[in-house]
Amino acid sequence: MLRRARQQAVLAAIARREWLLQMLALGAAGCRRSEDRAYARGNTMIAGVDGYANDRPLTPDEYAEYLVYLPLVRVDERGQRRPCLATEWTHSGDFLEWTYRLRPGVSWHDGRPVTVDDVKFTHDLHARADSLVYGLRTTCTVHDESTFTIRGAGWTRGQGADSFMSIVPKHLLDGLDYQKWYEWDFWLRPVGNGPYRYLRYQPGTMVELEANPDYYRGSKPPIERVVLKFTRGASLTELLSGSVDAIVLNDSSQLPAIANDARFRTYWEMTNGGSNDFVALLWQNEHPLFRDPEVRRALSLAINRRELLQVLNQPSEFSLVDGVYTSRQARRGEGSEPRYNVTEAVRLLDTSGWRRRGSDGLRQRAGREFRFTALTQPGSWTTAALYVQDQFRDLGVRMEVQPLERGTAQTRLQARNFEAAVFRNHFVNSTDWQLGFLGVEPSPIGYRSPDLTRLLERLRMAIDPVVEDQLYGEMSDLLRRDQPFAFLFRSAVPHVVHTRVRGLAAPWHSNPLVATEDLWLDVRPRSEHAQQNQAHE
Numbered sequence: 001m002l003r004r005a006r007q008q009a010v011l012a013a014i015a016r017r018e019w020l021l022q023m024l025a026l027g028a029a030g031c032r033r034s035e036d037r038a039y040a041r042g043n044t045m046i047a048g049v050d051g052y053a054n055d056r057p058l059t060p061d062e063y064a065e066y067l068v069y070l071p072l073v074r075v076d077e078r079g080q081r082r083p084c085l086a087t088e089w090t091h092s093g094d095f096l097e098w099t100y101r102l103r104p105g106v107s108w109h110d111g112r113p114v115t116v117d118d119v120k121f122t123h124d125l126h127a128r129a130d131s132l133v134y135g136l137r138t139t140c141t142v143h144d145e146s147t148f149t150i151r152g153a154g155w156t157r158g159q160g161a162d163s164f165m166s167i168v169p170k171h172l173l174d175g176l177d178y179q180k181w182y183e184w185d186f187w188l189r190p191v192g193n194g195p196y197r198y199l200r201y202q203p204g205t206m207v208e209l210e211a212n213p214d215y216y217r218g219s220k221p222p223i224e225r226v227v228l229k230f231t232r233g234a235s236l237t238e239l240l241s242g243s244v245d246a247i248v249l250n251d252s253s254q255l256p257a258i259a260n261d262a263r264f265r266t267y268w269e270m271t272n273g274g275s276n277d278f279v280a281l282l283w284q285n286e287h288p289l290f291r292d293p294e295v296r297r298a299l300s301l302a303i304n305r306r307e308l309l310q311v312l313n314q315p316s317e318f319s320l321v322d323g324v325y326t327s328r329q330a331r332r333g334e335g336s337e338p339r340y341n342v343t344e345a346v347r348l349l350d351t352s353g354w355r356r357r358g359s360d361g362l363r364q365r366a367g368r369e370f371r372f373t374a375l376t377q378p379g380s381w382t383t384a385a386l387y388v389q390d391q392f393r394d395l396g397v398r399m400e401v402q403p404l405e406r407g408t409a410q411t412r413l414q415a416r417n418f419e420a421a422v423f424r425n426h427f428v429n430s431t432d433w434q435l436g437f438l439g440v441e442p443s444p445i446g447y448r449s450p451d452l453t454r455l456l457e458r459l460r461m462a463i464d465p466v467v468e469d470q471l472y473g474e475m476s477d478l479l480r481r482d483q484p485f486a487f488l489f490r491s492a493v494p495h496v497v498h499t500r501v502r503g504l505a506a507p508w509h510s511n512p513l514v515a516t517e518d519l520w521l522d523v524r525p526r527s528e529h530a531q532q533n534q535a536h537e
Contacts, residue, residue: 036263037242038498043224043523045501047513048231048244055204056187057228060166061133063248063513064228067209068109068192069166070216072100072119075159077508079328085114085167085193091156095463098156099149106216108169109197116142121170123150125178126161132181134161153463159327167193195221195517205230215517222520228513236496239264245498246512252380252494255313264496268315269510271491276324279381281374281388281486282413282421286446289372289419293482298348300486301341302395303388308489311387312380315506322487323476326469331508335476338487345395356396363396371398374420375412378403384488385422413444424491447484 049057049064057064072086081089086100106114123140126133138152138161155161169191176184188201195217196209207228211220231238235247236254240261249255249266258264271277281303283290290296305320319330322338329335349355354363354370363370376385385401392399399420404412412418455475462468495510500522509515 038245038263038500039522039524041245043222043521044227045223045225045246045512045516045519045521046227046229046244048235048238048247049228049513050231050233050235050248050250052230054183055201055207055230056182057230058190058198058207059182059187060168063511065166066194066514067196067226067516068190068194068198069168070106070192070194071164071166072162073160075163075327075331077331079159079331081160081163085119086162089162095156095465096153097149097151098162099143099147100162102146102148103216104146106193107214108171108193109191109212110169110172112169112171114167114169114193116145116148118167118170119148121174122165122167125168126165128178130179132178134165136161156465157463157468169193196226199225217517221517223516226516239496239498245501247496249494249496250379252313253383255494255496258496259313263498265499265504267495267497267504267506267510268318269493269495270330270507271493276321276425277491278321279384279422279424279488279491281385281488282418282423282445283485284416284419284446285443285448285484287372287419288368289370292352294348294352295354296483296486298345298352299392299395299397300483301339301345301348302391303338303486303488304340304391305338305487305489306340308384308387312383312489314489314492318492318507319490320487321490323479324472325476326465326472328465329469329472342395349395349397354396361396362398369398370396371400372419373400373402374422375409375418376401376403376422377406377409381422381424388422388488416444416446422488425485445484447482449478449482449484451478 047064052062056062058068059065060069070085072084073081073089074084076082083103085103085106087103089098089100091098100119102114102116102119108114120140120142123136123138125131127136127138127140136152136155138150138155140148140150142148150162172191173184173186176186188207189198191198193216195212195215197212199208199210201207209226209228211222211224213220215221229238229244231244231247235244236249236257238244239247240258255266258266281299283296283299285291285296306316309316309318309320319333319335320337322336325335349363353365355365356362357364374385374389376382382401382403385399389399389401409421409423413421413423452475455471455478459468459471459475462471492507493511495504495512497504497512501512501519502522503519504510504512504515509518512519
């Protein structure tokens, strides 16, 4: 049970918004007393999609691409490769060469066969010097009509490009202006090779797809039709009104609006394949308050992450992290959870000279108060910051919270113009400050470690996945020792889905637009649902 002070500190910032959303939910609940509109759609699933410029949700590198296109392999919940367009593969001892055999008999939706030329064409698009999508630094060599080899470092690093690079048709795209990739009208009426094929497009409104009767798995997917409806920022309203079956809820503070609505279930998906995509409390390590790693460790120990998950409406079983991990390690459930020990935090601050002074109990050292400001962004990050603020207050530390617009916050971090910040980090061998703030010099957080530099150099050269796992383990040990930032929670996406959509499972089978071919719909007759509703009333 959250303490009263913590409830007030966190919930006051979002109380009015939640109240309005709950009123909307109650209105929708009143409608479902008669009959749930969703069942009237039969074997059609409507997914609300938000934020697509030019109405192109089927562009490769978007969620919905796997409805229409296929990659070479799939990755299962244990991080293992499974056949898809490729039926088998081998790799060289140094993991630099991967040779694949293409599945025979797969056709594009226009009836043309999928060939190794399509694979090479797709690869070479993404290996261009001006690549707009994956930025591959590899080569593709075709050996015969069914085998090809891709060579180069980074091809299978992390989750692996062979699992997320959708193969596209050379015979329809060859010769188009690559620099206008995202503007191609082809993405509005695509011809793919996947479980669903294009049926129709209504500008500004929706794209409709139908199950592919010639799908390579031998039968078409159970869900007959999928409609991608452009919700224009109103996805929650569309869901509650019964107009769509599934949405991505970008603001988890809206979850209370549907918490008691029996029509829906929430499936949390770890972003970026479960790799190191997390939100952390960053310290400016060169700031006088945070130069001492014992002080940073004390502050980290004072944060109860399990309780924080409750505040953020994330499931209690959702994994927490206290280190960096490969996608394979994340899917295997490896890693440790951050420690929570207020007694130890108090001891570390006392021995570091930061002691409570005066009637307010604020810690001071050499006449300086332990007071600082943390930058953040609106939404769940601000909610998390308010929660941490309350826990630090109990410790005798004052953290002010300053929400900023995303671009402004990023600029402040890049310029190292901050004391602390609640910010997202996606650390996957990146040298981009925004994605991996440990991997650059000078680091935006002011953290310098020769040991980390050596590990990063070894990691950049590592191809063997076993070695990569080991190096990530060593980095995690180093981060726990130096505590240059405090892990808060993993970045995750809540998919809110009508209960008639069956077959989803968190966290690796949570996205209804990725797992669609394995799902099915409850399509019992409307009269049966009406009787069930009457009995419930």
